[in-house]
Amino acid sequence: MHTLNRARIRLIHLTMGKTNWCDVAFKLALVLAASLSGAALWHRTINMWSMKNLGDAFLAKEIGSRMIVLGTFFREKAEQNVNGKFAIVHFLGDGREVHDIYCHSTRPDGRPMTTRAMIQRIHQGKRAANDICAWAGHIAECEVSESTNGPFRISITSDSSDALIVTPEIPKETRQHELAVCVAPMYIYTDWEIMLTGIETWLALGATKIIVPIQSASETTYKILQAYEKQGIEESHVNCLFYAKSFADLVVFTDIDDMLLPVHPEQVKPGGNINVLRKIFDDHPQAGSLLFEHRDTQLRLPAQSPASLGTVAFDFLRDSKAKQNCQVWRMKTRVAVKAARVDSVNMHETGIHRFGYVQTRVPCRIGHFYHLRHSFSSVSDSTPIELGNLATMLNENWQSRLDSTFSSLLNETLSRSETDSFKDFDRCMGAINEEHWTLHVSRCLTPHVCYSRLRRDMPCVASTTDYQFVRSGSGYLIGQDKQRFMPAQTNCEAPVPVFTDGNHFFAP
Structure with a gap:
């Protein structure tokens, strides 16, 4: 009996030590059947779009650079401190992306010339602090061949096969201007009465060129600007600073209803703004730009809009009796620059200065802008002012303007000058500010x-x-x-x- 048990145990050990091929075959068949059943169930119940949706979790988006070229200019020779010829490409781009631009031109001997541009974001302040306003202006400066006087090509890579042809703008203005004014773009602009007040005030106080970009405006507004343009006074241009560099020494950036006047406006004199700006720059030789405050000023437009230019008068300025006091806190600002000393301005603050020049804040007591806004029928914390002398000066200049600039429009019936279009914009901008x-x-x-x-x-x-x-x-x-x-x-x-x-x- 003992011998039989030992033999049985030995047989079991021998059997367990060998591969049981029947078990292996069964398990493989089971796995294969499960796989086929699972695949059949998957394709029966889940389509390819569902599979793509599951795969989206592993995808990443690469947007790439998308640069919108706004203008191209040659660098003024007077602004260079190195030899060579340089071009400036002004473009709009996503501030969250790294941008590259290569410039391709041809040397006099026919050999290609490729250079990489130095790119600077125009403004590094509030719009660079977060990506809420991610798109921002940039300038790219690159060297081109000395023989390049017209179009050249730019690309994102050094390969010139896929490149955009750009044509630098050649200055047409031969006359030099002491003071030019860059006005904020006009969008759904229908208030030509305040526009006339702004333009005529700047002209009376020394400006000889007004640059106004137009997106949309009433036909009457456009006709008035065209009349100024025929006299060489007005231009419509987007790249105001680089456009004005070739012919203007001083450039002011402002809204059409924001004007630089003396601290005591009853002392207004023809050409006075040039003297004010030159004195401040002389007192601050390291200044490339001046940052002015502006003061809200009472404005009461005539109850009835003029029906023609022949009936326009500026006597309503005599009813402006108050402006905001100069205060310790500074918020709203306007900019005046020496054109050759800066490369960018964002309307309320200067961006890129050249050659070590700096932005200088001008105390309110030295000089400030007057904000003659349509809704300022009264202002708080006010100081008494008198604009009678300004009204007289503008009326006299306007009479001579009617005999020259506006002779063809003198008796033409004009559409009503209205500020109604600003109401929704006021509400919108106020809501964004509150946010x-x-x-x-x-x-x-x-x-x-x-x-x-x-x-x-x-x-x-x-x-x-x-x-x-x-x-x-x-x-x-x-x-x-x-x-x-x-x-x-x-x-x-x-x-x-x-x-x-x-x-x-x-x-x-």
Whole structure:
């Protein structure tokens, strides 16, 4: 019996030590059947779009650089401290992206010349602190061949095969101007009465060139600006600073209703602003730009809008009796610059200075701007003022202007000068300002995010531009093609620009 048990145990050990191929085959068949059943169930119940959705968790988006070229200029020789010829490309780009630009030109002997541009963001202040207002202006400066006097090519990579052709703007102005004024763009602009007040005030106090970009404006506003343009007084241009560098010494950046006047405006004199600005720059030889405060000023427009230019008068300025006091806190500002000393201005603050020049704040008691806004029928914390002498000066100048600049429009019936279009914008901008106190904002603070509900019954003019694009490397370069003025769309809106040419099947 003992011998039988030992034999049985030995047989069991021998059996367990060998591979049981039946078990292996069974397990493989079970796994295969489960896999086939699972695959069948998957494809029966889940489609390919569901599989793509599951895969999205592992995808990453690479946007690439998308630069919109706003203008191209040659660097003024007087602003250079090195030899060579340099071009400046002004473009709009996403501040969260790293941008590269290469310039391709041809040497006199026919050999290609490729240089990498130095790129600077125009403003490193509030709009660089977060990505709420991510898109910002930039300038790229690169060396080009000395023989380059016209178009050259730019690309994102050093490969010139996919490049955008850009044409530097050649200055047409031969006359030198002591003072030019860059005005903020006009968008759904219908208030030509305040516009006339602003332009005539700047002209009376020394400015000889007014530069006004137009997005959309009433037909009457446009006709008035055209009349100034024929006299060489007004231009419509987006790149105001680089455009003015070739002919202007001093450049002021302001809104059309913001004007530099003496601290005591009853002392106003013809050409006085040039003397004020030159004295401040002489007192601060290291200043490249001057940062002025502006004071809200009482404004009461005539109850009835003039029906023609022949009936325009500036006597309503005599009713402006108060302006805000100069205070310790500083907030609202305007900028005046020596054009050759700066490369960028963002309307309220200077950006890039050259050669060690700096921004200088001007105390309110030395000089400040007067904000003659349509809604300022009264102002708080006020100081008495007298604008009678200014009104007299403007009336005298206007009479001579009617005999020359506006002789063709003298008796033409004009559309009503109205400020109604500003009401929705005021409400919109106020709401955005209030959002800032919550630290959670829904949009960037620009007028373009505001919608005006008012339906206008007046004809309007708008600017439009066709664009072309080039795919270069993993990014895009977008350039302007055709620019023109045309009748505005409903409600005085400018049309949305379109792409008319491109070298890739993906749009930017």
